[in-house]
Amino acid sequence: MATPDFVCGLDAALAVIGGKWKPLILFHLSHEARRYGDLRRAIGNVSDKMLIQQLKELEADGIVDRLDFKEIPPKVEYSLTAFGQTLAGALKPLCAWGMEHLIEVEKLVSRRGASKVAKVA
Amino acid sequence: MATPDFVCGLDAALAVIGGKWKPLILFHLSHEARRYGDLRRAIGNVSDKMLIQQLKELEADGIVDRLDFKEIPPKVEYSLTAFGQTLAGALKPLCAWGMEHLIEVEKLVSRRGASKVAKVA
């Protein structure tokens, strides 16, 4: 549907940061502006396609700024917009929660993975 | 992978509340315990399969409590665990952000939808 009916704002927020790499991007950009390749190395195991795609979406959503230096070889810097900063701020408590309960959550997730493996085997 | 490498806690949190209906469930249960059918009507357009599935996952993750009254006809109540409450608390700022920027986000999302429709047509 093109008319989203967000019930609790949470939906709205997740509509923006939903996507495997977006939280990471937000996280890494919240500290400072970064060049594309720099960002990719920081995140680690992202494919170019994914990173570019998510960056484009975040850019379209007004979360990140893309600064093209028009140089050869290409140089592009990504940073958070003011809007993106507010989002990053709202994300902090959740991030803190995740850090606080990291071990529990890791256990939970790996248990899920285990049961999935067991099903396959 | 069964060994998740959460970089920023955000990942961890999203691993738990990722899923189309989980935020809504958290939201509705954060106020009070609810019977299954009650919850389903509150959320609106969920299918039984989805709601049950997500509830099971949240239960397995120790986020919600399932209280089976062992009655016929069946009566089951769902509520947040203490752990779930902490998560709901951490979620509040994000929820507030979503509410605050609801109009912008709705515009963004419907724009995405529009371009998608345009592509199809």
Next chain:
DNA sequence: TCTAGTATGTACCTTTTGGTAAGTACCAGA
């Protein structure tokens, strides 16, 4: 000249996710 690095695009495929429709066991009320 050949390789590597810059940022990005694109075609193709797999996995995951979400959704529909049906069925289960049981009881109450019309």
Next chain:
DNA sequence: TCTGGTACTTACCAAAAGGTACATACTAGA
């Protein structure tokens, strides 16, 4: 007896998300 409501399950299917591999245009350095 037939319908509807309780909570839940299952089989099957469609759509979306994610991933791999390759291509681009250009330059610097070996």
